[in-house]
Amino acid sequence: MWRDEERQGTLLMAVRRSAFILLAVLLLAGCDAGLSSTAGASITPAPTITSAHRDKTTVQYCVDDTGSYPRDDFRGANKLLAQNLVDAVTPNSDGLTLYTTLINSKTYDSSSTLDPFQIPAIAAYPSLPAPIPTPTEGNPISYAKEKQAAQAKNDDAIKAYNSQLASVKKQVEDLKQQVSSDTNRLVNLNPAVDRDATSVWGCLQLARTRFQQNPGAHYLIIASDMENNTSVDYTADFQSSQALKDVHVAVVYFYCSNARSCQSTTTQWQNIFTGSGAASVKFTDPAGSQSLKNLFG
Numbered sequence: 005m006w007r008d009e010e011r012q013g014t015l016l017m018a019v020r021r022s023a024f025i026l027l028a029v030l031l032l033a034g035c036d037a038g039l040s041s042t043a044g045a046s047i048t049p050a051p052t053i054t055s056a057h058r059d060k061t062t063v064q065y066c067v068d069d070t071g072s073y074p075r076d077d078f079r080g081a082n083k084l085l086a087q088n089l090v091d092a093v094t095p096n097s098d099g100l101t102l103y104t105t106l107i108n109s110k111t112y113d114s115s116s117t118l119d120p121f122q123i124p125a126i127a128a129y130p131s132l133p134a135p136i137p138t139p140t141e142g143n144p145i146s147y148a149k150e151k152q153a154a155q156a157k158n159d160d161a162i163k164a165y166n167s168q169l170a171s172v173k174k175q176v177e178d179l180k181q182q183v184s185s186d187t188n189r190l191v192n193l194n195p196a197v198d199r200d201a202t203s204v205w206g207c208l209q210l211a212r213t214r215f216q217q218n219p220g221a222h223y224l225i226i227a228s229d230m231e232n233n234t235s236v237d238y239t240a241d242f243q244s245s246q247a248l249k250d251v252h253v254a255v256v257y258f259y260c261s262n263a264r265s266c267q268s269t270t271t272q273w274q275n276i277f278t279g280s281g282a283a284s285v286k287f288t289d290p291a292g293s294q295s296l297k298n299l300f301g
C-alpha cells in the first residue's frame with residue numbers, strides 16, 4: 005500500500021516537472037517570437053539596375069556648312085547628334101567629349117569648332133549587398149539577440165544601398181537636363197553658308213589630332229555630301245600613318261543626288277577610312293539617319 009502511494013507521488017512529481025519544463029520552453033519561444041518579429045521588419049531593397057560600362061570616349065563630329073549640302077540635312081544631323089549626346093548620359097561611364105566642327109573652306113581653323121560638349125564620368129549603380137546570414141540557433145536567450153543584431157546590420161546595408169542607388173539616379177537625371185540644355189547650341193546652330201570650298205580633309209586632320217591627345221574610345225561622325233574640293237588640309241601620310249586606327253567612322257545624313265556618283269564617293273571614302281585603320285565604316289542616307297541610336301557605342 006505504502007509502495008503504491010510512493011509510486012503515485014513520484015509519477016505526480018514527474019508530471020509536474022514535465023509541465024514546468026514545457027511551460028518554460030513555451031515562454032522562451034514566445035519571447036523569441038516577439039524579438040524575431042521586431043527584427044524581421046526589414047527594409048525592402050530597391051530593384052537592382054545594371055548598365056554596361058563605357059570607356060572614356062572622344063567624338064569628333066563634323067557637319068557640312070557649304071552650299072552643296074542641303075540645310076535640312078544640316079539641321080537634321082545636328083538634332084540627331086544632340087539626342088544621341090543626351091542618351092549617352094548613363095551610369096558606369098568614364099566621361100565623353102564631343103567636338104563639333106563645321107566643314108567649310110577653313111575646317112581645320114579653330115574658328116570652325118564649337119566649344120566642346122562634355123559628359124563627366126558617372127559611377128555605376130551599386131550592387132545589392134550580400135545579406136548577413138541568420139546565426140545558428142544555440143542558446144535560446146542569446147540567439148534572439150544575435151538574430152536581431154544580424155537583421156539590424158542587414159537593414160543598415162540595405163539603407164545604404166537604397167541611398168546610393170537614389171543618388172546615382174538623381175545624378176543621371178540632373179546631368180541629362182544639363183546636357184540637354186547645352187545641346188541647344190547644336191540644335192540652334194545656323195552659321196552663314198560657306199560657298200568657297202569644302203574641306204572634308206580638315207575634319208579628318210582634326211580627328212587625328214584630338215584622338216591622339218585623348219586616349220580611349222574614338223568616334224568620327226560626319227554629316228556631309230563628302231564632296232571635298234580642296235587639298236588645303238590633305239597630307240600624304242594620313243593613310244600610311246594609320247591616322248584613324250581603331251576609330252569608328254559613321255557618315256550620317258549622307259546626301260547625294262546621283263546614284264552612280266553616290267556609289268563612287270562612298271567607295272572612295274571607305275577606302276580612305278579603312279586604309280587609315282578605321283575599325284568600322286558606315287554610310288547612312290538622310291532617311292535612314294533619322295532614327296539612328298547609340299552613335300557613341
